[in-house]
Each structure stands twice: as C-alpha cells, then as structure tokens.
Amino acid sequence: MTDVPTRHLGSLAVSAQGLGCMGMSHGYGASDDAQSIATLHHALDLGVTLLDTADFYGAGHNEELIGRAVAGRRDQVVLATKFGFANRLGEPVRVRGDAAYVRQACEASLRRLGVDHIDLYYQHRVDPQVPIEETVGAMAELVQAGKVRHLGLSEAGAHTLRRAHAVHPITALQSEWSLWTRDLEAEIAPVCRELGIGLVPFSPLGRGFLTGRYSSVDELSETDMRRGQPRFADGNLERNLAIVAQLNELAEAKGVTTGQLALAWVQHRGDDVVPIPGTRRQRYLEENLAALAIELSAEELAAIEAAAPAEEIAGTRYDATSLTFVDN
C-alpha cells in the first residue's frame, strides 16, 4: 500500500482519488477483462479504495467484472454503483426512478457484484417523470434494509439536491467537472457545500482529451462513443487542441504530464472533492495517482484556468438529447 490520502464524502471515508471503471466495459472501444482486473487489483494494492461502476456500463458487464476483481477483498473497497438508465447503450435514453425500479435495480446490482451491500448507491440521472422524494425514499429504504450504506445523485440540479437531502442525507454528487466542464461551480457546488454533500468529479481528464493524448478521432476505435461527442467533432476538436497545447506547455514547465496537471487542478477544488479518473491501464493509474502529490500555487492555478477559459471550449459536453438529462 502507498500513502494515498483519505478524503471524506459526507461521512464516507474514501481514497482521495477513486478509479472510474466505465471504460473497462463501455464507451471507449474494446477492452480486455484480464488487463482490467489486473488494473483493479493494482489500484487496491496502491491504496485506492473507491471503485466507480454502474449497472449501465456494458449492460451489467462492468459490475460483474468489478465483482470478480473484489472477491476476497471486499473489506478494502468502497463500492459505488448507479441505477437509472433503463435503456441499453445506443437505444433511446430512458431514465427510471420509480420506487419499484429502484428496488429491482438494486437487487440486480447486488447479484452482479456478488456482494451483500453497496457502499454508495447513486441515481445515475434524475427521472423527470418521478418526484425525487419517491426515488430517494425508495433508496432510503434500501439503507434501512442494509443493502446500501450511502446515497448519491449524479448530474442533479441544485433544487433537486435540496429536496433529495431533505428525505435522506445525500453523501455525494457525481457530476462532470474538469478544466473544460465547470458548469456546476456557480450554483450546484455551493449547495453541496452548504448541505455537506461530497463532490465526485467524473471525466476529470475530459474523457482523455485533457491528457494531450489525442489529436484526431482517427485514433479512436469505430465503436468509441467520443466520436459522437460535440467536443471531438470536426472544427471543435481543432479549437480544443489549441487549448491542450497551452496546457502541455504549463505541464512541461511544471515537470508533470498534462493529464497530471488537469487532475491536480480538479483536486485543488477542495477537500470535499474526490475525482474518479478512468483507465484500463496500470501505467496510467500510477501516473494519475502521482498527481495527488502535486501542489499548485494560486499563480499556477490562475495560469491553468487562463489557458482553458470556458468561452473558448468548443462544443457542448454532451449531444442535445443527453444534455436534457443533466442538471435536472
């Protein structure tokens, strides 16, 4: 074990950086299960405790994979999973948050994970057809039944957070937060702080783009979902690459990689912030964890932010349909 520091999401203690497991089953092209399990084991060996999955990732494959990886090591792990997308990838989005669905989804996740409880159970997207009180009420019953320890929401708006938290304490909000997605800073993060809700930034590396690794979508496999995301589209990609070029220079001057610079910036958002960079590779995992030790001065933070101003980020973070399901 290394000395990965601990941070708290509400009352839940977790490693200061978690591991996003989505790409091991979903979204970013073909994966190799043996490689993914080796990366998961390496993460636990290095002191990562928070593993992030969802029933949606690979239509259950990701939870089964995590279940295999944590078998025999359950006590070392804070298992976070999500429910809410009732469609499969590629089908029209269908979000469900009715009480019967919450109960059914939890049973299915417990079975796939091979565990008797989930440490942090998130609603993946708020169901606009169902009052949040019903959804969180059903989630609270899972806590009372011992099947879930802590509750979370993903991409919920400020008003929903308040209503949800009035039903049962919400431990964490998992939403996109990175140098190129800062939407939650104005209204949502302050509400989380007022209520004591921890913040879990997803896609903190801008889906890999902020590592400086990509210069063309030709580098992505045919099945990679980033091909359909506006920021990777022709015209936008070139403009976003100009931003990454500036981040590359700042990283080089600091003696770190561009991905580490981007992660360190997220980690400097506050002690209640626990990013979950996603990777399938041990090498990237180690590089990302090393970013925990990077200190950025106020001048360095300002220079990083000046290199990536919101008005210069080209393209929305999701397509128009997916955007209707965030910040609800």
Ligand SMILES: NC(=O)c1ccc[n+]([C@@H]2O[C@H](COP(=O)([O-])OP(=O)(O)OC[C@H]3O[C@@H](n4cnc5c(N)ncnc54)[C@H](OP(=O)(O)O)[C@@H]3O)[C@@H](O)[C@H]2O)c1
């Ligand atoms: N709640 C939600 O709606 C939601 C949405 C999206 C994601 N998430 C969660 O957040 C996690 C992280 O988000 P994400 O995976 O979308 O995006 P991300 O963490 O910003 O980036 C992941 C991508 O960056 C690459 N990468 C990681 N470390 C790298 C490094 N040091 N150098 C170069 N490339 C590196 C990965 O490559 P390899 O995979 O090839 O290693 C992968 O392609 C997911 O795994 C998932 O658990 C949640």
